[in-house]
Amino acid sequence: MKNRLKVLRAERNWSQADLAQKLEVSRQSVNAIETGKFDPSLPLAFKLAKLFETTIEAIFFED
Amino acid sequence: MPFMPTKEAKMRYRRRGAPAIVVAIGTFFGVHSVFHRYHPSEPWAILLALLQPLSIIVLAAFIVQFLNEDRDEVQIAYRRHAVSWATAGLLALCLIWNQLGVYKLAGAREVAPGMAIPVFLGFLIVAGIVLKRRYQ
Numbered sequence: 001m002k003n004r005l006k007v008l009r010a011e012r013n014w015s016q017a018d019l020a021q022k023l024e025v026s027r028q029s030v031n032a033i034e035t036g037k038f039d040p041s042l043p044l045a046f047k048l049a050k051l052f053e054t055t056i057e058a059i060f061f062e063d
Numbered sequence: 064m065p066f067m068p069t070k071e072a073k074m075r076y077r078r079r080g081a082p083a084i085v086v087a088i089g090t091f092f093g094v095h096s097v098f099h100r101y102h103p104s105e106p107w108a109i110l111l112a113l114l115q116p117l118s119i120i121v122l123a124a125f126i127v128q129f130l131n132e133d134r135d136e137v138q139i140a141y142r143r144h145a146v147s148w149a150t151a152g153l154l155a156l157c158l159i160w161n162q163l164g165v166y167k168l169a170g171a172r173e174v175a176p177g178m179a180i181p182v183f184l185g186f187l188i189v190a191g192i193v194l195k196r197r198y199q
């Protein structure tokens with residue numbers, strides 16, 4: 001699954017570490033999700049959507 | 064070690080899991096010692112023989128719980144993956160060693176059951192290092 005996390009993060013000038021802190025996960029985990037190595041669970045996807053004030057579909061989409 | 068939980072997760076777990084792990088390891092080596100010293104007869108021998116694998120199952124359950132204590136789901140998935148490979152590695156090694164022993168090939172000697180723990184941890188470290196590339 002692809003995602004727009006990098007773009008959304010860049011728009012807010014957040015580093016991976018900043019996003020990791022807001023999500024309460026490690027920076028490595030943010031990197032794994034951002035690069036599509038790991039698909040987050042629904043609760044984490046909702047958390048991301050809430051954080052970026054958008055919908056899950058606007059962040060994650062099929063290949 | 065790359066797959067270990069965060070310091071906070073370790074502290075949360077220690078309070079609940081550490082005493083049970085001590086009991087499981089104590090049972091494992093205690094049973095081995097009783098077999099070695101007293102050579103118990105059948106009813107006790109069967110009971111003791113069941114206790115030993117049970118202590119390993121309990122220990123494995125505690126290791127998985129310990130690794131899952133972290134709230135970071137990527138790290139949890141990574142550790143679960145590493146534990147699966149370590150279990151598979153240990154099982155494969157046991158099967159190979161058993162085959163060599165049954166057919167008396169390659170001079171396979173009897174190995175103390177306690178060796179399962181360091182071998183499992185060895186596989187876990189290797190799996191953790193190899194899988195780190197995939198998750199990070």
